Amino acid sequence: MDHRLSPWRLGATLYMPAVRSDIADAILNNKIAGLRSLVICLEDAVSDADVPLALSNLQQLLSQLAEAKNATGHDHWPLVFIRPRHAEMGEQLISGMDLSAVDGLVLPKFTLQSLPVWWRIIQETHLCMMPTLETEEVFDVLQMRELAVTLQSHACYERIIALRIGGNDLMNVVSLRRSRNFTLYDSPMGYVIKMLVAVFSSRDFSLTAPVCEHIDDHQIMDQELALDMAHGLVGKTAIHPNQIGKIEQALMVTATDHADALRILNSTQAVFKSQGAMCEPATHRRWASGILARAQVYGIAAEKSQEGIRLMKANPNN
Missing domain, CATH: 3.20.20.60 (Phosphoenolpyruvate-binding domains)
Known part of the structure; x- marks a missing residue:
């Protein structure tokens, strides 16, 4: 397609x-x-x-x-x-x-x-x-x-x-x-x-x-x-x-999910802890691929504790 x-x-x-x-x-x-x-x-x-x-x-x-x-x-x-x-x-x-x-x-x-x-x-x-x-x-x-x-x-x-x-x-x-x-x-x-x-x-x-x-x-x-x-x-x-x-x-993808997705797709570890949660590439890989595909189009919403939510826009060519 x-x-x-x-x-x-x-x-x-x-x-x-x-x-x-x-x-x-x-x-x-x-x-x-x-x-x-x-x-x-x-x-x-x-x-x-x-x-x-x-x-x-x-x-x-x-x-x-x-x-x-x-x-x-x-x-x-x-x-x-x-x-x-x-x-x-x-x-x-x-x-x-x-x-x-x-x-x-x-x-x-x-x-x-x-x-x-x-x-x-x-x-x-x-x-x-x-x-x-x-x-x-x-x-x-x-x-x-x-x-x-x-x-x-x-x-x-x-x-x-x-x-x-x-x-x-x-x-x-x-x-x-x-x-x-x-x-x-x-x-x-x-x-x-x-x-x-x-x-x-x-x-x-x-x-x-x-x-x-x-x-x-x-x-x-x-x-x-x-x-x-x-x-x-x-x-x-x-x-x-x-x-x-x-x-x-x-x-838009949260910064937390985006970071986890990158680690899951690039990690050589079978299981690891990321931002307080377990990540298991064997079972989370399809999720991670979808998160990165979403982020490419819609961008990342990065949370800031004092300033609310700052939106990081996607590439305008996407």
């Missing part, structure tokens, strides 16, 4: 309805500071009545993006994905629109049964895939294990940048809405996220965290982001630009 399409480069993935008229500015003119990836949504964020308008708007946008890419390249753009409503719409997009400036598709309601359909549509394109796990099957660990095993040996494996966890749809399956006072991890989604990490991350798939729809409650957002990082999730869906900075800050 292209280095540009590393899962660590997703960061805060902002969903924007395809009916919006300012998407080109967000992509071409850095209208939204810090934006690393965005999804142009044709599914839940667009009403049935607005689908024709959304498709017309998207076609104009894609033409504008293709022209700009041909003129200046797209290395400085955020990653751009489209979320079609269903497979039929995905096929319509690929056959009828210029997707040369798009990095991939977000595949809604993805299941083992829909895999052959989506792969037939995407196989001959350059597009990568971000399947969204958001249906009833996701609560069943046996079905998720079967999906993970199948994907791991499927031709599409190299095209999957990450799997997205669809929190709101999954809560809807169990007739719930997230509480205003607790994180998603305090709901049935706590089990689901843990299970998906165990099943998919153990097979080298990356997972992104569900959206936190409490736009103004940054305390809940901070708590949830800390848990996202503790579960090894590589990014988080955002629904408002004011969430981007919070997500970016959470993705």
Whole structure:
């Protein structure tokens, strides 16, 4: 997979309805500071009545993006994905629109049964895939294990940048809405996220965290982001630009973790103590590699006892 399409480069993935008229500015003119990836949504964020308008708007946008890419390249753009409503719409997009400036598709309601359909549509394109796990099957660990095993040996494996966890749809399956006072991890989604990490991350798939729809409650957002990082999730869906900075800050690596990761990857000792904790390279090496990959993109947050937290930014070229 292209280095540009590393899962660590997703960061805060902002969903924007395809009916919006300012998407080109967000992509071409850095209208939204810090934006690393965005999804142009044709599914839940667009009403049935607005689908024709959304498709017309998207076609104009894609033409504008293709022209700009041909003129200046797209290395400085955020990653751009489209979320079609269903497979039929995905096929319509690929056959009828210029997707040369798009990095991939977000595949809604993805299941083992829909895999052959989506792969037939995407196989001959350059597009990568971000399947969204958001249906009833996701609560069943046996079905998720079967999906993970199948994907791991499927031709599409190299095209999957990450799997997205669809929190709101999954809560809807169990007739719930997230509480205003607790994180998603305090709901049935706590089990689901843990299970998906165990099943998919153990097979080298990356997972992104569900959206936190409490736009103004940054305390809940901070708590949830800390848990996202503790579960090894590589990014988080955002629904408002004011969430981007919070997500970016959470993705920064602590100085303690960075120092441990370097020692683990460079040590010749089987076990050693570092900063009050045991480090065992044989079992911590994969963790350490992920920490350094994260730090390369998001930088290091160095704590200072008297001055709060000083942020050491990542290389701006990353």
